[in-house]
Amino acid sequence: MHQKMLTLASEAGAKIDYIAYCPHGPDDSCECRKPLPGLIHQIEKALNMSAKGCYMVGDSLRDLQAGQAAGLIPALVLTGKGTRTLDKENGLAGVGVFDDLDSFVDYLLLQMHE
Numbered sequence: 001m002h003q004k005m006l007t008l009a010s011e012a013g014a015k016i017d018y019i020a021y022c023p024h025g026p027d028d029s030c031e032c033r034k035p036l037p038g039l040i041h042q043i044e045k046a047l048n049m050s051a052k053g054c055y056m057v058g059d060s061l062r063d064l065q066a067g068q069a070a071g072l073i074p075a076l077v078l079t080g081k082g083t084r085t086l087d088k089e090n091g092l093a094g095v096g097v098f099d100d101l102d103s104f105v106d107y108l109l110l111q112m113h114e
């Protein structure tokens with residue numbers, strides 16, 4: 001699955017530097033399962049960088065919480081579970097909401113050119 005994603009991204013002109021995922025279950029008490037920020041710290045370590053100020057894009061509250069815990073800027077996409085997340089959480093203060101990843105990327109590109 002990862003190889004397929006890397007190939008598709010490469011064909012579209014994108015470059016993915018690192019893929020992180022939690023292989024654990026909810027009862028494993030690991031540090032990398034969202035809403036804990038362990039995966040983000042793993043990425044920071046692997047890429048020797050700080051992710052603070054980067055965006056965390058996700059469709060669930062846990063995604064946004066993990067990002068916020070690591071100092072990232074949360075962005076909710078309304079694809080997947082996103083619409084349900086927005087309906088369920090009455091106050092997603094400070095969270096940017098986007099129709100989909102494509103809309104988020106358009107927003108990001110605009111920010112970069114300002």
Ligand SMILES: [Zn+2]
Binds near residue numbers: 023024025031032033
């Ligand atoms: Zn884990």
